[in-house]
Each structure stands twice: as structure tokens, then as C-alpha cells.
Amino acid sequence: MLTSLYFKYKWYLIFTVPMSLLLGMASMSVIAIISDALGNGLDNMQYGPVVFFCAIGLLFLLGLGNELLRARLSARVSYDIQQRMIARVSATSLEQVERVGLPKVIATMTQDLTVAVRYFHVLPELCVNIAIVLCGVAFMAYLSLPVLGLVAACLLLTGVVITLLVLGTHKDRVSIREQLDTVMGHYQSLVKGAKELTLNRHRQRYFTGRLTGILADIRGRTQRVLSLLAWMESWGQLAIFAILGTIIFLASHLVPVSGEIIVGFVITLLFLLEPIEVIISHLDELVQAKVAFDKIDKLKLAEAIPQGQTDLPLLTHSQGKTLSLHDVVYRYEREDDGQVKAFQLGPLSLQLQPGEVTLIIGGNGTGKSTLLKVICGLYPPQSGQLQIAGQPVCAQNMAAFRDHFSLIMPDFCLFEDVLDANGQPCEDAEVAAMLTQLKLDKVVSCKNAVLDKLELSQGQRKRLALLLMYFESRPIVLLDEWAADQDPTFKRIFYKEILPSLKAQGKTVVVVSHDERYFDSADKVYKLDEGRLQPMLTKSVINADQSLSQHTA
Numbered sequence: 250m251l252t253s254l255y256f257k258y259k260w261y262l263i264f265t266v267p268m269s270l271l272l273g274m275a276s277m278s279v280i281a282i283i284s285d286a287l288g289n290g291l292d293n294m295q296y297g298p299v300v301f302f303c304a305i306g307l308l309f310l311l312g313l314g315n316e317l318l319r320a321r322l323s324a325r326v327s328y329d330i331q332q333r334m335i336a337r338v339s340a341t342s343l344e345q346v347e348r349v350g351l352p353k354v355i356a357t358m359t360q361d362l363t364v365a366v367r368y369f370h371v372l373p374e375l376c377v378n379i380a381i382v383l384c385g386v387a388f389m390a391y392l393s394l395p396v397l398g399l400v401a402a403c404l405l406l407t408g409v410v411i412t413l414l415v416l417g418t419h420k421d422r423v424s425i426r427e428q429l430d431t432v433m434g435h436y437q438s439l440v441k442g443a444k445e446l447t448l449n450r451h452r453q454r455y456f457t458g459r460l461t462g463i464l465a466d467i468r469g470r471t472q473r474v475l476s477l478l479a480w481m482e483s484w485g486q487l488a489i490f491a492i493l494g495t496i497i498f499l500a501s502h503l504v505p506v507s508g509e510i511i512v513g514f515v516i517t518l519l520f521l522l523e524p525i526e527v528i529i530s531h532l533d534e535l536v537q538a539k540v541a542f543d544k545i546d547k548l549k550l551a552e553a554i555p556q557g558q559t560d561l562p563l564l565t566h567s568q569g570k571t572l573s574l575h576d577v578v579y580r581y582e583r584e585d586d587g588q589v590k591a592f593q594l595g596p597l598s599l600q601l602q603p604g605e606v607t608l609i610i611g612g613n614g615t616g617k618s619t620l621l622k623v624i625c626g627l628y629p630p631q632s633g634q635l636q637i638a639g640q641p642v643c644a645q646n647m648a649a650f651r652d653h654f655s656l657i658m659p660d661f662c663l664f665e666d667v668l669d670a671n672g673q674p675c676e677d678a679e680v681a682a683m684l685t686q687l688k689l690d691k692v693v694s695c696k697n698a699v700l701d702k703l704e705l706s707q708g709q710r711k712r713l714a715l716l717l718m719y720f721e722s723r724p725i726v727l728l729d730e731w732a733a734d735q736d737p738t739f740k741r742i743f744y745k746e747i748l749p750s751l752k753a754q755g756k757t758v759v760v761v762s763h764d765e766r767y768f769d770s771a772d773k774v775y776k777l778d779e780g781r782l783q784p785m786l787t788k789s790v791i792n793a794d795q796s797l798s799q800h801t802a
């Protein structure tokens with residue numbers, strides 16, 4: 250990401266270099282005038298007050314221009330980095346987000362972005378201060394090359410020590426940042442597991458003990474980093490004062506030099522004290538920002554939403570087009586203590602028709618949820634093929650393919666905005682009517698297409714998810730154990746009214762369920778066993794079979 254930002258903002262950065270040099274030269278010209286006045290006395294000085302005020306006027310304009318440029322660059326980069334991150338997280342496959350894990354993504358979105366944004370704020374200021382120091386060195390070279398030789402030797406030594414100290418902080422900075430991912434995960438558990446931890450003090454002690462152990466390690470490393478920074482700053486100050494002492498007390502004994510030149514050196518070095526301190530502190534910020542950029546890159550987020558997506562025809566009942574899976578395989582693989590643990594779904598083939606309700610049953614961990622994610626393209630199959638209306642689904646048309654689906658999983662996320670099929674806000678009156686049908690009108694209302702309350706019971710939240718799905722109006726509906734949290738009355742309404750209504754609208758409906766009582770609501774029932782799919786006979790088929798055989802007898 251850092252390289253692409255350099256590239257995008259190259260003109261700002263390139264422009265910063267001459268601006269910084271001009272600013273450095275203007276600063277030095279002011280110092281030269283002051284040193285001339287102090288060294289030669291007011292009667293013998295070469296430059297008058299007019300030159301001085303012109304020089305500080307130029308310094309003001311260049312300084313202001315540079316700060317305005319920096320503010321513009323910094324604000325733009327900050328906006329750009331955050332927008333890129335949102336686009337990249339949205340474009341990243343579910344598989345990759347699951348592989349990385351929520352704590353790492355959150356740590357990066359909150360911690361790394363803030364630090365990374367500072368990089369382009371600090372870089373121009375670093376440039377300016379380096380330019381000032383270089384101009385200061387050039388001015389000192391003009392005053393006396395032999396004395397500069399003394400100064401340069403001390404400055405070089407200081408620079409080497411400071412660089413070594415900065416590099417010394419890098420390892421600890423990386424380690425602190427790595428541990429922050431774990432801390433973020435623990436913070437989540439602390440909030441999510443508040444009930445369990447409050448009820449079990451042993452677990453709470455064990456848990457907080459582990460967390461504080463990590464925090465103690467971070468504390469130790471932070472202390473080491475801050476100590477190194479303190480060394481750096483003190484060393485920088487000491488070096489400047491040592492150089493001043495060398496010039497004042499030793500220079501005239503070592504090389505032939507006048508009092509005015511010594512005054513010039515002293516004033517320049519005192520002036521350079523602040524730029525040198527700024528450079529030292531900014532070097533540390535750059536190290537931190539580099540660690541943050543590396544961390545962002547490590548998430549392996551997608552670069553952007555893939556371009557050149559082709560559209561697929563939406564499935565409708567009248568077209569009678571089918572969604573089919575042909576010898577599809579999806580495999581999870583995880584390494585545990587050097588052993589590869591895997592779960593494989595398929596190879597399986599399945600045909601889903603508009604206006605049909607298909608029920609998937611099976612024990613825990615047999616692959617039902619995985620199958621739904623494969624059907625809707627959240628997990629692209631590793632082999633085999635998905636087809637819709639006879640058209641193969643591939644990477645290029647995957648986004649258009651996913652537009653066919655509404656999915657409600659047990660860990661669904663409820664959004665407060667009610668949007669229609671085109672992503673536009675829905676009419677409040679229509680939403681209110683639907684809330685009444687779902688028996689939610691007493692607890693939730695909708696204003697400007699925004700639901701006013703999401704803190705509800707799990708069964709009620711699932712009804713709201715159904716409401717959002719209804720307005721999205723997608724042709725294929727996938728419901729994973731939706732009815733599991735409903736009371737008996739609403740369970741019956743779901744199987745006997747809602748599913749038939751979806752069917753009548755020509756939707757392709759796939760329901761994962763353990764509700765044996767309602768298997769006859771489905772047109773087809775399949776059982777998953779260890780990732781293998783087997784068709785089952787439904788009651789309605791059995792009844793139809795029986796009545797047919799009675800009729801023929």
C-alpha cells in the first residue's frame with residue numbers, strides 16, 4: 250500500500266523537496282543576517298533591516314506554503330487510506346477474512362490506520378527539517394571549512410548512534426504490534442463473555458491473568474522503546490552542546506579562525522537544535538508507520554473490487570431456469586500440531602428450481618452451513634461447477650451471481666436500513682405493514698427507512714432479518730436454521746405460510762432445518778452426512794405415491 254501511495258502522491262512529495270530546500274535557505278539567510286549583525290557589530294554589518302525583514306517575510310511565505318501543502322497532503326492521504334481499507338475489506342473473500350480473524354482486522358482498522366496516516370503528515374516535515382540542517386551545514390561550510398570538519402565529525406558520530414538506536418526499537422515495535430492482535434481478541438471475549446466471566450470467577454481470574462501477562466510484556470517492551478527514544482533525544486542534545494563547547498573552547502586552538510566565525514557557528518548550531526530534535530522524533534514515527542503498513546499488507550486483503558464483471562440473467566419462475574451444482578467440492582484445511590485436519594464437502598450435485606422449497610437436514614458439523622455458502626458463491630468451489638440458467642459461474646461473473654441471493658445464517662448481522670431490490674430506501678408505510686405481519690409492530694418502528702431498535706430477542710431479530718430479506722426481493726433465498734429460535738406459533742407460520750408464500754412468488758428456497766414435523770412443507774429433502782448429500786423422500790411425495798398406487802389398484 251505504501252508504494253502505491255508514494256506513486257499516487259508523487260507530485261506532492263516531489264514538490265516538497267524544492268520547497269524544503271528554499272525554506273532551509275531562507276532560514277539560513279535569516280541566521281546569516283543575525284550572525285553578521287552580532288559578529289561584526291551594528292555599525293559594520295553588511296545587511297540592513299530591510300534585507301532582514303524581506304528575509305523573514307520570505308521565510309513566513311515559504312513556511313506557510315509548506316504547512317498548507319502538508320495539511321492538504323495529510324488530509325487527502327488520511328481519507329484515501331481509510332477509503333482504500335473499506336474497499337479492500339469489502340472486496341476480500343469471506344474465506345480470507347475468516348482466515349485472518351476478526352481481532353486482526355479490527356486491530357488494523359483501528360490501530361494501524363491511525364499510525365499509517367501519520368506517515369504522510371510526518372514525511373514532509375522531516376524533509377523540511379533535513380533541508381534546514383543541510384542548509385545549516387552549507388552555511389557553516391561557507392563560514393569555515395576546517396571548523397565544519399570538526400562539526401561534521403561530531404554530527405556524523407551523532408547520526409550513527411541515533412540511527413542504531415532507531416533500528417534498535419524496530420524489533421520491539423513489531424512485537425508490540427503483533428501482541429496487540431491477541432489483546433484485541435481478548436478484549437472482544439471480555440465483552441462478549443461478560444455473562445460467563447461474571448458467573449465464573451475462576452475463569453475470570455484465569456482469563457484476566459493471561460491478558461495481563463500479555464499487557465505486562467507489552468509494558469516491558471514499550472518501556473524499552475521509550476528508553477531508547479529518551480537516549481536518542483538526550484544524545485542529540487548532548488552532541489549539539491558538545492559541538493558548541495568544542496567550537497567555543499577548542500576550535501581557535503586547532504585551526505586559525507576569527508571570533509565572528511565562531512559566533513556564526515554558535516548561532517547556527519543553536520538554531521539547528523530544534524530541527525535535529527524534530528528529525529529524531531519523526532524517525533521513530535516513521536518506524537511505527539512502516540510497521541503499521543507492513544501489518545496492513547500482511548492481512549492480504551484484495552486490492553479492489555474485481556473489474557469487468559459480466560451480468561448474469563436473474564432467475565425467475567416464468568423462465569423456469571435452474572441453479573445447479575455439478576460435482577462441487579469445498580474443503581477446509583487446518584494445521585494443528587503439524588497434523589492437517591480437513592473437512593470436505595462433496596463432491597456433490599444438486600438442482601434447485603424456482604418455485605421450489607428444498608430442505609437440507611443432517612447432524613451437527615455435517616456441512617449444511619458450508620453448503621449454503623458454496624451455493625451462493627461466498628465459498629467458491631475448489632472443483633466442480635456452479636451454473637445458473639445454464640451459464641457457468643466463474644470469477645468474472647461471481648459478483649453478479651451473488652446478486653441472486655438473500656442469506657440468513659445463525660450468526661447473521663442485522664442492518665438498520667431497509668433497502669429495496671435496487672438498494673434504495675423503502676417506504677415506511679410498507680415496512681410498517683410488514684412489521685405488523687411479523688408481529689413486531691409493538692416493539693420496532695421504521696422512520697426514513699431506518700429501524701429504530703435492533704436490541705431484541707434472538708427470535709425477534711431473526712424476524713427482522715426476514716423483513717430485510719423480503720424487501721431485498723432476491724430470487725434465491727437461503728435460510729440456515731431460521732426457525733430454530735421461533736416460538737411454536739411462529740414456527741408454524743414460517744413453515745405453513747411464509748415458505749408457501751415465497752414458493753408462490755417463484756423464489757428458489759433452500760432451508761436448513763432440524764424440524765422433522767414440517768418436512769412435508771418441502772418439495773425436496775436432502776440429507777448431508779460427513780459432507781455427502783443424499784436425497785430423501787418427503788411425506789408429500791410418499792403420500793402422492795400412496796394415493797397413486799391406491800388409485801391404480
Ligand SMILES: Nc1ncnc2c1ncn2[C@@H]1O[C@H](COP(=O)(O)OP(=O)(O)OP(=O)(O)O)[C@@H](O)[C@H]1O
Nearest residue numbers: 347581582583592612613614615616617618619620
Ligand atoms: N471456517 C472454517 N474453517 C475450518 N473448518 C470449518 C470452518 N467452518 C466450518 N468448519 C468445519 O466444517 C465442518 C462443517 O461445518 P458446518 O458449519 O458446515 O456444519 P453444519 O452442518 O452447518 O453444523 P451445525 O448443524 O452444527 O450448524 C465442521 O466439521 C467444521 O468444523
